Amino acid sequence: MKILHTADWHLGKHLGKQARLAEQQKVLEEITAIAAAEEVDAVLIAGDIFDTFNPSIEATALLFKTLKALSREGACAVVAIAGNHDSPDRIQAPEVLARECGIILFGYPYTQVQPFSLENGLAVRRTDKGFVELTLPNSDAPLRLIVTPYANEQRLKTYLEVTNKEAPLKEVLQSHWQRLADQYCDGAGVNMLMAHLFMLKKGETLEEDLEEEKSILYVGGSQALFSEMVPAQLHYVALGHLHRHFFVDQSPCPIAYSSSPLAYSFAEANQQKYVLLIEATPQQPVTCKRLPLKSGKSLQRVTFEEVEKAIAWLEAHPDTWVELTMVSDTYLSAKDRKRLYKAHKGIVSLVPSFKEGVLPTQNAWRKIDLTKDIETLFVDFFKYKNEQQTPNKPLLEVFKEVINQ
Numbered sequence: 001m002k003i004l005h006t007a008d009w010h011l012g013k014h015l016g017k018q019a020r021l022a023e024q025q026k027v028l029e030e031i032t033a034i035a036a037a038e039e040v041d042a043v044l045i046a047g048d049i050f051d052t053f054n055p056s057i058e059a060t061a062l063l064f065k066t067l068k069a070l071s072r073e074g075a076c077a078v079v080a081i082a083g084n085h086d087s088p089d090r091i092q093a094p095e096v097l098a099r100e101c102g103i104i105l106f107g108y109p110y111t112q113v114q115p116f117s118l119e120n121g122l123a124v125r126r127t128d129k130g131f132v133e134l135t136l137p138n139s140d141a142p143l144r145l146i147v148t149p150y151a152n153e154q155r156l157k158t159y160l161e162v163t164n165k166e167a168p169l170k171e172v173l174q175s176h177w178q179r180l181a182d183q184y185c186d187g188a189g190v191n192m193l194m195a196h197l198f199m200l201k202k203g204e205t206l207e208e209d210l211e212e213e214k215s216i217l218y219v220g221g222s223q224a225l226f227s228e229m230v231p232a233q234l235h236y237v238a239l240g241h242l243h244r245h246f247f248v249d250q251s252p253c254p255i256a257y258s259s260s261p262l263a264y265s266f267a268e269a270n271q272q273k274y275v276l277l278i279e280a281t282p283q284q285p286v287t288c289k290r291l292p293l294k295s296g297k298s299l300q301r302v303t304f305e306e307v308e309k310a311i312a313w314l315e316a317h318p319d320t321w322v323e324l325t326m327v328s329d330t331y332l333s334a335k336d337r338k339r340l341y342k343a344h345k346g347i348v349s350l351v352p353s354f355k356e357g358v359l360p361t362q363n364a365w366r367k368i369d370l371t372k373d374i375e376t377l378f379v380d381f382f383k384y385k386n387e388q389q390t391p392n393k394p395l396l397e398v399f400k401e402v403i404n405q
Ligand SMILES: [Mn+2]
Pocket: 047, 048, 083, 084, 085, 196, 216, 240, 241, 242
């Protein structure tokens, strides 16, 4: 059987103030075309489907349209799980309608879907909390999926009914996965795990991106888990969370991050994005093919001293997102700012920087005015940390709530 693995779509995500929905639509069409051309039997979407808990109608419509297209009228099973950016309820709510198309949605690690079968032969026969066994129309062997959407440590332990709250998350998840694997994953089928979490090979660390990814790695106490926790019965582990493609380990089976379909921050500017195509047969090692994605604008960080040279570069590279740094020994005039913005529609941020010697350091220039009220300071900090994106209303409400306590 053929399985397509993708993750981290982040539908509705902005880069600074710039919307990416048009690019997202294009790249999802590209992924849908690949899935159709390869006639895959199942598509696994490993979390962070939306970028926020309250996605727009446009982002939601794009998701539903894409899931429907991927399912090819039920010829292909589509399984999607919630990531840390998703509202689990929102991901799971359309489940009853989705299953009519062979689409299965998991909001929580303890979600148990109801068995069903479609006329063409696609069926869910055995289910458990965080587990589903699929019968696929064009495959003799069943596909067993252990499914772990994102949840923070406390919730995960509550869901899994762990009585010892001090037990390390690693042990809790490992025994949960092992129990499901021992109960359902025998040699008669293809057995996989899909999860939204941070996993590494023991003894290895992330080589790069750490600064940019730190915020998503440690939020909610979801510390790194290790590949040694993966049950030996599995053929493949489809991960989401980190936006760069890599194989975490080849043991006990290939364990991979597929990558996000688009570069979503300047730290990802030079990453080739992929979907992964897995061919699997019971009791055989899988083969994994990386299929590079071509859609999406490139992201470029550039630095200039002269406004004229910057404008010439901008005009020569219209189809990119740009972080432009202008180095000068004086402030950038309003007139020059206007000319730069006029020369290019994709400037995400324009960073004024002083020549060395003019001011001691850039940090000195970026002085924080502590006379401002706490909410303004929070907004400034949030923008600084999130590429100039302003915090949304729900987040501000939570912030106020916390401050008031
Ligand atoms: Mn994530």
